Amino acid sequence: MNTLRALLVSVLCLVAVAALSQQAAAPPDGAGTGRAVLLEINGPLGPATSDYVVRGIQEAAAQRAQLIIIQMDTPGGLDSAMRDIIKAILSSPVPVVTWVAPGGSRAASAGTYILYASHVAAMAPATNLGAATPVPVGGGQQPAPGEPPADPGDDASGQGESEGVGADDTEPAPMKGGPEAKAVNDAVAYIRSLAEQRGRNADWAERAVRESASMTAERAVEENVIDLVAADMGELLRAIDGRTVSTEAGDVVIQTQGLAVESVQPDWRTELLSVITSPTVAYMLLLAGIYGLIFEGYNPGAIVPGVVGAICLLLALYAFQILPVNYAGLALIVLGVLMMIGEIFVPSFGALGIGGIIAFVVGSVILMDTDVPGFGVPLALIGSIALLGGSAVMAIVWFAVRARNRPIVSGREDMLGAEAVALDDFSGTGLVRVHGELWNAHAGAPVSQGQILRVKAMHGLTLEVEADESKEN
Structure with missing residues (x-):
């Protein structure tokens, strides 16, 4: 007990001496x-x-x-x-x-x-x-009408x-x-x-x-x-x-x-703030955020695009909140991206895509509401992203036109004129095979098993067939 008391007194004395030393060393106000x-x-x-x-x-x-x-x-x-x-x-x-x-x-x-x-x-x-x-x-500043330009000399x-x-x-x-x-x-x-x-x-x-x-x-x-x-x-x-x-x-x-x-x-x-508030980085974060959320919307449950997109978008909005941003330019960028993505799902044959590219480029150019050196989005970056988006739009239009000119391979239109094979003899209604599928068929004349027929109409789930004269010859 005495040992513990002595230890406690020693500790208190050391604390008091340290406090007095610090006070003596501290400079006056x-x-x-x-x-x-x-x-x-x-x-x-x-x-x-x-x-x-x-x-x-x-x-x-x-x-x-x-x-x-x-x-x-x-x-x-x-x-x-x-x-x-x-x-x-x-x-x-x-x-x-x-x-x-x-x-x-x-x-x-x-x-x-x-x-x-x-x-x-x-x-x-x-x-x-x-x-x-x-x-x-x-x-820069322009001279007033009727005023001579500034003399460099x-x-x-x-x-x-x-x-x-x-x-x-x-x-x-x-x-x-x-x-x-x-x-x-x-x-x-x-x-x-x-x-x-x-x-x-x-x-x-x-x-x-x-x-x-x-x-x-x-x-x-x-x-x-x-x-x-x-x-x-x-x-x-x-x-x-x-x-x-x-x-x-x-x-x-x-x-x-x-x-x-x-x-x-x-x-x-400060280093993190310096990176985030760089106009180029903020611009890229905005695009990553928009595309990430859009990909998550079209693929629910993917999680990663949504998480990354949300984080990037919030960081971009924070940067734009303290940067001199033209919000009309920001709105045009968002509209342009949405229109270019809409081109994938709406058959506009390039109208949405081209309009989206124009809105995107104009919005990117006027995004930073200042001409201060070092605080602008590089035109080369804007051009590269616009070129990439334009190439994607042109590819979509090309695939759409190509698909339009291809023959129909499914649906009612594909059934009309298709070749059918009678599975047994029937007069009136019987079974036929078309594209490997069994269908109920109605014929105006007696049909023999294995006869080649041609579909001329479709009534619900019943096909209207007739003999294929070219096969009979």
């Missing part, structure tokens, strides 16, 4: 842990990227990291994904440094907005940013003077085209608000949206578009050491001496 979190953006911004970055910022704040570094190389992406990332940056109590690197990288379109929103904007040499004009559905590269058209200068001629103008004006207001909050060049930001202006890293520093140029991580950390930035939690002095940079890679959830 607001203190850094000597740790920086590195998040990497490579490629177009989509739902998976925004989920990865937003969760990375939130977890870094929860773990009281001292700094968040976003290393970025992107051609742009979806507006919804960009805004989610910017909201996370603006609400972060931990300073966020966005660094366009390595050399040769870019922060185009949505990447420019993220740079402007960050507490510190940095770029590596030989990188660029800009071209932040919203991409409308169906292609009008300093669109941002190498000339940076004083673009601002709020206090003469406004450019308003854009025509309704929805496009609204989208551009909304984007201008958004990026100017970010620039003004961070004290950066708001006039050039407006030019990047209205004129798709671009700029190199070195020029961006001169024009107060970004804060600094850093060739590597060490140079970046040295350059921002001691810089004071304003965060959601107040002013914070960045301290990078002895800071350990920990790279956070996308987890399985």
Whole structure:
């Protein structure tokens, strides 16, 4: 008993010592842990990227990291994904440094907005940013009627003077085209608000949206578009050491001496989301789901097509729910597939099948309601599936025409004119054999056993027969 009591006291003492040690080692509220979190953006911004970055910022704040570094190389992406990332940056109590690197990288379109929103904007040499004009559905912005096209030499590269058209200068001629103008004006207001909050060049930001202006890293520093140029991580950390930035939690002095940079890679959830939300994968999942359910409907009890089809269809619908999908295109794809399958069961001689192919192709082309790079269904894939469907339809039509021209081999029509053999002598009604089957037969003249007869009519289950004169001769 004494031994048990001593053991219990020892365990309690160890727990108390461990708790006190952990409390002494824990930093006070607001203190850094000597740790920086590195998040990497490579490629177009989509739902998976925004989920990865937003969760990375939130977890870094929860773990009281001292700094968040976003290393970025992107051609742009979806507006919804960009805004989610910017909201996370603006609400972060931990300073966020966005660094366009390595050399040769870019922060185009949505990447420019993220740079402007960050507490510190940095770029590596030989990188660029800009071209932040919203991409409308169906292609780029067209000049208004009567307006000359944009001159490629009008300093669109941002190498000339940076004083673009601002709020206090003469406004450019308003854009025509309704929805496009609204989208551009909304984007201008958004990026100017970010620039003004961070004290950066708001006039050039407006030019990047209205004129798709671009700029190199070195020029961006001169024009107060970004804060600094850093060739590597060490140079970046040295350059921002001691810089004071304003965060959601107040002013914070960045301290990078002895800071350990920990790279956070996308987890399985982000990787899975990245695969599912790929437009090509979502498109294939949709087709697999539709065909799987249809095959299960025509073969009840097969189970496997139904299970696979249901899973694929639900995954596709989940992906389409967070992708910029044109639901008219989605409806046309479903209609086209159903019409092509209907061609198998309805003798339309190609009308349903050809109409289904047209609906399928049109729906596939307009399925993604955006022209953002990386977020569209490849035309080669659409063409391949349409060609496969068209070949199937043509094969069905060919088999139908061939079957129509073949002689009838069953039914009433096949019996008329068929050869019959009398099984015994009879006058009036007796038994005959036709196609190996026994039938009741009625003859207008006496019939002898083994006589060859010809069927001339059919009354229910009784055949009307007569002597085959060609056999008698």
